[in-house]
Amino acid sequence: MARALVAALLLLLAATATAQESNGGGDVQGAASADSDPAGARSPWDPWERFNRKMFAFNEDVDHFVLEPVATGWDYVVPHRVETCISNFFENLMLPTRFANDLLQLKPWKAYETLWRAVINTTVGLGGFFDPASVWDVYKSDEDFGQTLGYWGTPAGPYLVLPLLGPSNPRDTAGLVVDSIPYLYIPPYTLIPIYASVPGTAVQVVNRRALALETIREERKAAFDWYAAVRSAWTQNRENRVHDQAAAPVKPGATPDEDLYDVDE
Amino acid sequence: MTSTSEGPRRRVLLGAVAALVAVVSIAALASAAEPPRTVIQRTIDEVLAVLRDKSRNQDQRRKDLEVIARDRFDFVTMSKLVMATNWKKLSPEQQTEFVEQFTRFLANDYGARIDRYHQEEVQITGEQPEARGDQTIKTKIVGGDNDGALVDYRLRQKDGNGNWLIIDVVVEGISLVANYRDQFREVANQGGPVIVIEKLKQKNANPSSPVPELEPPKKEAPKKS
Numbered sequence: 001m002a003r004a005l006v007a008a009l010l011l012l013l014a015a016t017a018t019a020q021e022s023n024g025g026g027d028v029q030g031a032a033s034a035d036s037d038p039a040g041a042r043s044p045w046d047p048w049e050r051f052n053r054k055m056f057a058f059n060e061d062v063d064h065f066v067l068e069p070v071a072t073g074w075d076y077v078v079p080h081r082v083e084t085c086i087s088n089f090f091e092n093l094m095l096p097t098r099f100a101n102d103l104l105q106l107k108p109w110k111a112y113e114t115l116w117r118a119v120i121n122t123t124v125g126l127g128g129f130f131d132p133a134s135v136w137d138v139y140k141s142d143e144d145f146g147q148t149l150g151y152w153g154t155p156a157g158p159y160l161v162l163p164l165l166g167p168s169n170p171r172d173t174a175g176l177v178v179d180s181i182p183y184l185y186i187p188p189y190t191l192i193p194i195y196a197s198v199p200g201t202a203v204q205v206v207n208r209r210a211l212a213l214e215t216i217r218e219e220r221k222a223a224f225d226w227y228a229a230v231r232s233a234w235t236q237n238r239e240n241r242v243h244d245q246a247a248a249p250v251k252p253g254a255t256p257d258e259d260l261y262d263v264d265e
Numbered sequence: 266m267t268s269t270s271e272g273p274r275r276r277v278l279l280g281a282v283a284a285l286v287a288v289v290s291i292a293a294l295a296s297a298a299e300p301p302r303t304v305i306q307r308t309i310d311e312v313l314a315v316l317r318d319k320s321r322n323q324d325q326r327r328k329d330l331e332v333i334a335r336d337r338f339d340f341v342t343m344s345k346l347v348m349a350t351n352w353k354k355l356s357p358e359q360q361t362e363f364v365e366q367f368t369r370f371l372a373n374d375y376g377a378r379i380d381r382y383h384q385e386e387v388q389i390t391g392e393q394p395e396a397r398g399d400q401t402i403k404t405k406i407v408g409g410d411n412d413g414a415l416v417d418y419r420l421r422q423k424d425g426n427g428n429w430l431i432i433d434v435v436v437e438g439i440s441l442v443a444n445y446r447d448q449f450r451e452v453a454n455q456g457g458p459v460i461v462i463e464k465l466k467q468k469n470a471n472p473s474s475p476v477p478e479l480e481p482p483k484k485e486a487p488k489k490s
Contacts, residue, residue, distance in 0.1 A: 229447070239438070
């Protein structure tokens with residue numbers, strides 16, 4: 001099952017790689033992804049909007065009827081500090097993903113810090129439940145394979161809402177699959193039996209949702225078109241992370257609609 | 266130019282000129298616009314002071330925040346940016362109305378959100394010049410649930426030598442202007458730009474987080490007999 005999923009998504013990865021070549025993706029290195037988005041880096045490209053809106057509505061229903069109520073209950077029972085500890089624990093488990101992607105993006109110093117962070121938090125932080133590394137200002141990597149693909153110039157492709165997993169795009173969907181490989185094939189992760197990993201994942205998802213309860217409630221209320229709000233926020237945040245917080249340069253000759261800060265007078 | 270060997274008269278003259286220059290430049294400094302970094306630092310200090318003043322109730326604090334926001338943000342420019350090509354489709358009266366409603370909306374929303382955050386500090390971490398002479402001031406939140414969150418303020422100088430005003434807030438790479446622009450574009454595509462004003466009015470009539478007085482009234486204690 002898992003193998004089949006990986007195979008299917010590797011195929012998708014190959015498809016995006018091909019798309020990149022037909023896009024004239026010869027230029028390696030960071031700056032390339034700005035070209036992938038015809039409407040400018042800050043305007044999401046969404047040709048699949050009809051499908052996406054339906055999928056988004058489905059996800060919202062799941063959230064409304066299942067996830068949010070469960071998370072609300074969880075939040076009521078579990079103290080906030082414990083939620084933070086659980087969140088730290090799962091983030092610490094991401095070590096292989098972060099480390100490998102730091103290296104794949106030719107950031108050896110960050111890879112070293114990622115490793116150092118895991119050592120500190122696993123030992124001093126009692127198995128990752130606490131985060132002393134942050135107190136000591138050890139760099140916290142958020143790299144994943146979607147960002148690695150972006151770093152090497154793979155275009156993001158159109159906005160895509162995945163069932164249950166939410167906002168994505170073809171590049172990051174492929175990244176998601178590749179990032180899960182170590183957890184399927186590399187010990188000690190493979191030693192975790194399925195009857196532990198399924199509830200483990202459930203705890204992770206519910207706990208993450210519980211930490212976001214208030215934020216999402218506020219954002220929903222402040223939105224005029226919740227779908228567009230999420231699409232814009234997710235796309236911007238993602239682009240920003242691919243470029244490690246450096247804003248994508250404004251393209252010369254951008255039309256007023258493309259250029260965010262041009263008052264068209 | 267000759268060297269300084271012409272005796273005491275010249276020296277007195279030089280001294281006078283220097284004094285004059287000093288006085289003039291101090292005056293110029295006082296009248297010149299505050300640099301963007303100072304504007305943001307002052308805003309942060311004032312906002313945190315309001316949030317920490319527990320002698321005032323939540324409603325008063327929110328009003329104080331709105332006063333600060335109206336003074337530091339350029340809501341007219343922000344309105345133009347969020348409406349983009351739809352801006353020109355509005356009549357001048359509609360444009361005025363849009364600015365008014367959008368300002369109220371942001372002030373409500375900003376006030377409601379920020380009021381939850383008080384155990385946090387804000388550090389200015391850098392600044393960066395942008396296209397069109399804009400300036401971005403980068404800040405980082407320290408402490409609290411949002412520890413490490415990056416918040417950038419983009420400022421633009423009002424007409425030449427005027428004040429620097431905030432035209433966008435970018436939280437963790439997410440631009441407020443870009444976000445509302447995408448939403449308003451969708452809304453306008455469905456019913457024209459005027460619908461955006463209508464929706465803003467609806468939101469403002471029913472603020473996302475009502476001030477304390479408007480909260481569901483507590484059930485009155487059952488009256489005796």
